[in-house]
Amino acid sequence: MAEVVLRNICKTFSANKAINDVSMTIPDGAFVVLLGPTGAGKTTTLRLISGLEKLSSGSIEIGGRTVNNETPAQRDVAMVFQQYSLYPHMSVRENLEFPLRSPILKTPEDVIAQQVAEVAEILQISHKLDNKATELSGGEMQRVSIGRALVREPSIYLMDEPLSSLDAKLRNDLRVELKRIQASLGATILYVTHDQIEAMTMATHVGVLHEGKLVQFGTPREIYEDPKSIYVASRLGLPRINILPANLFDTTRNGEHTIGLRPENILQGQGKPAQIQRVEHLGDQTRLHLMLEGHAITTIAAAGQDYPAGTTINIEPKNPLFFKADGSRIY
Amino acid sequence: MAEIVIKNLRKNFGDFTAVKESSFTIEDGEFFMLLGPSGCGKTTTLRMIAGLELPTSGEIYLDGEEISQQPPSKRDIAFVFQMFALYPHMNVRRNISYPLVSQGMPKRDVKTKVAEVAGILGIEDILDRPVGGLSGGDRQRVALGRAIVRDPKAFMMDEPLGALDAEFRERMAEELRALHDRMNATTVYVTHDQLEAMQMGDKIVVMNNAVVEQFGTPQEIYDKPATMFVADFIGSPSMNFLHFYGAAHQGAAQISMNGASYAVPKLHQNAKGNLVFGVRPEHVKLSDQGALRAKVLASEYLGTTQIITLESESGTLKARVDSHQSVRVGEMIGLDFKPETITLFDADSGNALASELNKGVVAHG
Numbered sequence: 207m208a209e210v211v212l213r214n215i216c217k218t219f220s221a222n223k224a225i226n227d228v229s230m231t232i233p234d235g236a237f238v239v240l241l242g243p244t245g246a247g248k249t250t251t252l253r254l255i256s257g258l259e260k261l262s263s264g265s266i267e268i269g270g271r272t273v274n275n276e277t278p279a280q281r282d283v284a285m286v287f288q289q290y291s292l293y294p295h296m297s298v299r300e301n302l303e304f305p306l307r308s309p310i311l312k313t314p315e316d317v318i319a320q321q322v323a324e325v326a327e328i329l330q331i332s333h334k335l336d337n338k339a340t341e342l343s344g345g346e347m348q349r350v351s352i353g354r355a356l357v358r359e360p361s362i363y364l365m366d367e368p369l370s371s372l373d374a375k376l377r378n379d380l381r382v383e384l385k386r387i388q389a390s391l392g393a394t395i396l397y398v399t400h401d402q403i404e405a406m407t408m409a410t411h412v413g414v415l416h417e418g419k420l421v422q423f424g425t426p427r428e429i430y431e432d433p434k435s436i437y438v439a440s441r442l443g444l445p446r447i448n449i450l451p452a453n454l455f456d457t458t459r460n461g462e463h464t465i466g467l468r469p470e471n472i473l474q475g476q477g478k479p480a481q482i483q484r485v486e487h488l489g490d491q492t493r494l495h496l497m498l499e500g501h502a503i504t505t506i507a508a509a510g511q512d513y514p515a516g517t518t519i520n521i522e523p524k525n526p527l528f529f530k531a532d533g534s535r536i537y
Numbered sequence: 538m539a540e541i542v543i544k545n546l547r548k549n550f551g552d553f554t555a556v557k558e559s560s561f562t563i564e565d566g567e568f569f570m571l572l573g574p575s576g577c578g579k580t581t582t583l584r585m586i587a588g589l590e591l592p593t594s595g596e597i598y599l600d601g602e603e604i605s606q607q608p609p610s611k612r613d614i615a616f617v618f619q620m621f622a623l624y625p626h627m628n629v630r631r632n633i634s635y636p637l638v639s640q641g642m643p644k645r646d647v648k649t650k651v652a653e654v655a656g657i658l659g660i661e662d663i664l665d666r667p668v669g670g671l672s673g674g675d676r677q678r679v680a681l682g683r684a685i686v687r688d689p690k691a692f693m694m695d696e697p698l699g700a701l702d703a704e705f706r707e708r709m710a711e712e713l714r715a716l717h718d719r720m721n722a723t724t725v726y727v728t729h730d731q732l733e734a735m736q737m738g739d740k741i742v743v744m745n746n747a748v749v750e751q752f753g754t755p756q757e758i759y760d761k762p763a764t765m766f767v768a769d770f771i772g773s774p775s776m777n778f779l780h781f782y783g784a785a786h787q788g789a790a791q792i793s794m795n796g797a798s799y800a801v802p803k804l805h806q807n808a809k810g811n812l813v814f815g816v817r818p819e820h821v822k823l824s825d826q827g828a829l830r831a832k833v834l835a836s837e838y839l840g841t842t843q844i845i846t847l848e849s850e851s852g853t854l855k856a857r858v859d860s861h862q863s864v865r866v867g868e869m870i871g872l873d874f875k876p877e878t879i880t881l882f883d884a885d886s887g888n889a890l891a892s893e894l895n896k897g898v899v900a901h902g
Contacts, residue, residue, distance in 0.1 A: 374730040401703045407837040489759030490819045
């Protein structure tokens with residue numbers, strides 16, 4: 207595995223700057239998640255690293271070697287796509303062997319057999335090795351396509367929303383599994399998603415992308431607790447952070463335009479009266495949707511308390527984040 | 538609007554049973570979720586209500602009238618698909634008015650009706666735009682508009698948010714629910730996402746392998762699961778299952794598991810053999826005095842809370858604790874459980890044992 211460094215990379219498609227001056231270091235053995243909505247530049251970044259797209263400017267280093275002019279094969283990266291693409295006429299075993307049979311690699315037969323057995327074990331598909339690829343369930347197929355990347359030992363694994371086409375339940379299981387595989391192999395992974403839970407639970411580092419720019423890079427805890435802007439603060443946290451005018455609660459000192467209030471940082475029983483619009487029972491947590499002077503606010507219900515819709519409760523902020531009018535964080 | 542009653546509904550496709558003897562009631566004005574994994578029969582059930590499939594046997598009542606053999610056009614039900622299909626050559630206004638025009642409604646009435654629907658959905662300003670250039674959200678709103686405009690008795694929605702990006706899905710889920718609260722139309726909604734079901738639904742039917750496993754309010758299904766399948770499917774992470782061999786005694790409020798005694802809700806039945814002790818992650822407390830000793834395997838940060846994975850002699854389990862509580866991977870700690878939340882299951886049948894907790898939900902065994 208290897209460290210991957212992006213230096214001031216840019217990618218322009220006609221007039222559109224898809225990637226705008228992104229610099230980032232993916233440490234050896236790290237699980238880096240790029241988070242952002244559709245169109246933020248996540249997939250383009252992956253394609254630039256893999257060599258499927260050419261840089262407009264900047265440079266990419268893999269293991270200390272500048273790879274700007276190398277072909278995808280020379281770069282030695284393994285990619286997993288959102289839609290599993292297996293060879294339907296081959297068995298699971300043949301699908302897994304395929305990357306190792308590449309003429310460039312010249313892998314000996316015994317090594318192929320051993321690698322495939324190991325990966326099948328890790329992904330818990332050993333018993334399906336002789337099935338045809340088309341006889342598998344969706345989750346199994348996606349495990350095989352992840353397995354096809356894992357049989358090789360590339361410099362870096364590039365994964366483009368590999369779990370997003372799966373059922374919610376299976377997605378949860380595979381998330382835990384993928385994190386375990388990464389930790390046990392010491393693999394370097396760059397993983398793209400718009401799902402904040404995947405980012406929070408799997409990443410050692412999260413990079414937040416916004417319109418082609420890397421707006422913050424740090425551990426999930428840093429991104430959650432110390433966001434640099436409203437945009438970043440809104441990426442992590444369920445329910446999402448409440449963004450409110452700074453003067454709503456008389457917390458204004460100087461120059462603050464907006465406050466960000468995590469739903470769990472709202473004290474109940476004091477402060478201003480807010481109307482309860484809707485109560486959502488999620489089992490482990492009950493969410494309250496409130497209305498305060500025309501502003502919708504979401505908070506978490508206290509345990510064992512009743513909240514009839516239509517009644518009011520008093521609320522007050524605790525440790526809000528303060529932002530300027532342009533959305534950047536003050537303190 | 539309408540009440541929908543499903544009685545012993547069944548659908549066979551050749552030898553394959555897609556839906557087996559389902560019965561439940563959707564009350565007037567409810568937002569009703571059909572939840573389950575792929576292939577459980579939820580979409581087939583929805584399609585039978587809408588009239589897109591004919592049941593093999595059983596009845597469907599819409600406001601007291603049996604409709605199971607009627608064609609879709611006679612049922613007065615609107616269907617919103619996962620892939621919302623709009624007429625690409627028409628603008629927004631014509632897309633929304635199409636169902637009314639084709640019913641032969643006078644022009645003036647169509648205009649009033651479309652304006653009203655556009656107001657509800659907040660899309661007045663895009664009425665004259667072609668649908669080609671619209672954002673995903675606006676396209677979805679237009680598709681909804683086309684369903685609402687007919688004033689149907691009920692709405693059927695087949696994973697309408699399934700194809701959207703996570704953040705946008707959350708927003709649309711809230712918007713859909715708010716729309717429902719304004720219109721109070723009976724809505725049946727199919728999803729495989731338990732969080733979506735818990736968040737939006739008044740009631741949930743959990744289906745698995747063509748069978749209705751449980752039917753109730755979100756909180757009831759979460760707190761009082763009738764089967765291990767439901768306990769596992771609802772909640773993230775799902776309920777912990779600690780397997781043990783033992784006996785449960787009617788009237789007792791404790792259970793002996795692997796040599797230690799644990800308080801549980803008072804049991805209403807006897808059971809003996811392979812049993813399962815079910816506890817939700819947020820009801821596992823880390824405590825030095827805890828009866829069950831466990832080793833910390835991993836922790837996952839989730840903002841406010843963290844999920845701790847633990848290895849005990851009774852099996853692996855997860856605990857949801859405050860993210861400020863410091864836990865070291867590898868350390869040994871004690872675990873306590875919140876007794877009033879425990880569900881015991883029979884491991885062979887997968888059914889919950891009847892207790893004080895789930896009385897009224899689970900039949901006596």
